[in-house]
Amino acid sequence: MTVSVQEADFDAGTEIAALSAGRDDVGAVASFVGLVRADKAAGASAGTDAVQAMTLEHYPGMTEKALQEIVTEAQGRWELQGVRVIHRVGRLLPGERIVFVAVASSHRGDAFAACEFIMDYLKTRAPFWKKEETPAGGRWVDARESDDSAAGRWATN
């Protein structure tokens, strides 16, 4: 199982260990955990307008397909021995884990590059939307240009 979209939390240590369990050819596992930040509200000044919770909506069916395509694209670009992507949906509180990506490879350069690539592509291509709850009410998070430019770095000419 490479890709999961779920309400449940995950344990990064268990997932990382699973990528090298029972084998002796994995040299490197790079991974990433994204979390809900209380101060993330767009344009919020410090201490005011904090995020109290976040709800993640997605497009069931397309989400899993899009994540799998991103993983397949990474597998074509680097020599990978295993990939694991978990994205949570539903209502999450500040400090809670949202997303997990881990990549196993013989070499650390490939593992790091593929892990960052998958996160960058996930941010711009996987159909998830965040709605923040703040004292001022609920609001949908705007897409950030910095995410588009992060994904754009990986374009092949």
Added chain:
Amino acid sequence: MTVSVQEADFDAGTEIAALSAGRDDVGAVASFVGLVRADKAAGASAGTDAVQAMTLEHYPGMTEKALQEIVTEAQGRWELQGVRVIHRVGRLLPGERIVFVAVASSHRGDAFAACEFIMDYLKTRAPFWKKEETPAGGRWVDARESDDSAAGRWATN
């Protein structure tokens, strides 16, 4: 505690969770686990000359200092909220974990860059040495030029 040099194994999930425990301002934790590869013996052909075990020697006192300096350098280059480095010493078998680096930040770009930077510098500046046990006997691992060039990428002019 930022840096540990120890014989004991570690749990990546526990370490990753500790970097954001009790706070709501961490958005990203990038991490890396390095493992002993059975096929790593320099110049070994597939299936022959496999690594049966590895012993890690280090320079007690300097090791901790060198790792802390690498972390401090990373903290100066990126906005980091927490860093954890664990390096094991002693005898390790193929598939066992050797090294762990995790970096917490508000932003994933900083977390990824600092994590990879710390690994690259650790590979060339921290006083650890690996001796492999193979069917042909023991031998010290040669430093790789690719590690020097990986560390060289981060040079500031």
Added chain:
Amino acid sequence: MTVKVLFFAGLREALGTGSESLALPGGVATVGGLRDLLAARGEPWSALATTKNLRVALNQQMVGLDAPLKGGDEVAFFPPVTGG
């Protein structure tokens, strides 16, 4: 021909619905044509014409507005994604 149309996130909320099944008039041959047809219903549907960087997926693949439609297609309209 009939297509299934889906809406997500802020667009879903603005339209007050997440999906509908729609029999297309003869002149509508692309997802862009479908978008224009829906937007022409007036408020709140004009959001489909005014949403910044509107995204479209055809059968769960991101496409441009010029992608051609056929009967049974699943077309989804949504704002830029913000997961991760």
Added chain:
Amino acid sequence: MTVKVLFFAGLREALGTGSESLALPGGVATVGGLRDLLAARGEPWSALATTKNLRVALNQQMVGLDAPLKGGDEVAFFPPVTGG
């Protein structure tokens, strides 16, 4: 003046010792001078002159061969590191 000298990894094995305390003759003022003094003992100490990319740490900081010595210094010689 007296310095403490340490050897690690393959170099430690080649020399058959991990450390020694050494009273320096007057002419030895740098870690390079110390290296030459030890290498001049002949086999196996000439390994200090022939080890490829020999590294030196002075008081647990990496230094070049021109680093000056003072009494009580800790000097470590070792091959390029291979951890991680």
